[in-house]
Amino acid sequence: VHDPCPFAFCPTSVAELLQVLSISLNLTTTTRSSLAYIRRHMPCSMRSWHLLSRFYSSQAKRPSRFAEGTVSLDHFLQRGKALALWRTIVRGCRQISDEGTREETLRFAREEFRRNKDVRDLTQIRYLISTGKTQWDAMERYITGL
Template identity: 50%
Template sequence: MIVAFRRYASSRSGAKLGLDRWIQRSRVLALWREILRTVRRIEDPATREEMRSWARHEFKRNKDVQETTQIRYLISQGRHEMETISQSIGMQLNSWAT
């Protein structure tokens, strides 16, 4: 059990993560899952794939960021962009319903 926890609390390179880094990693993964759930609501397959690809690109582009304050900023920015997308989807769904 302890070995499994240590493996989970480590990065893929095997280096141990500090508590703050581990928390930030959890927040990044939660944001990623939330973005995927939001993108899944897009009805047009081409737009859905474009948004998924864009999100993947942004996460890969920033995967090597090490500074905690920068990670926090990127999480905040990602949440804001996701909320904007979510509101746009909601407006699209409402306009289609009328």
Template identity: 40%
Template structure:
């Protein structure tokens, strides 16, 4: 026969210790609570330090798309000298403005770039006809 007095309680049947006041209530006013500290750690660990926000990522994609469209259009320029001039000009404009961080400024530059792209495409269409 087994001695049941030496049996350990199963993990499911163990009673959890009662929560302490420190774990139930936030810490004293003026100091950061444990929960807030955990939230900060979790937020900082989710993204690397230099990661872009979703909005910044979307703007970056718009800029890259515009850059590719401009260079595709420039490839259609018949004159080698004009093509080289336009490539250098476009590359320099993008490099000059790559440090821009203000959202309104970037949006305005994307709009201007799209207008210049349309003008280039119109000029190329007229030259072909």
């Protein structure tokens, strides 16, 4: 006895739907056999949901940028501090009136960040952020003095 199906294409049209899907999607033998298993063993109302969720699922997660996978809490916090420093520098560069100096300052900061983007040692990261803040503070005093 089949469950009552809310869809018009159940139960006889499911076989046709499976054939159309397997032909149009050029499915492998393993996928076809799993679809046949679904057709035989799932209640009709669940089959439709399973088919829709199987073929219209969301995209897979993108791979991590880090070889190790997830980052530690300390790395996450230092990354936030580095981003905050970068944003401070970009905002501060907008205050520079001379266009050539503005572009040169931004280019220097960008190259420093790019040069050190692969550093993973927390002590080195903290040192770089501290040095960057010190250099930017000195530059900011010079900019406001202009």
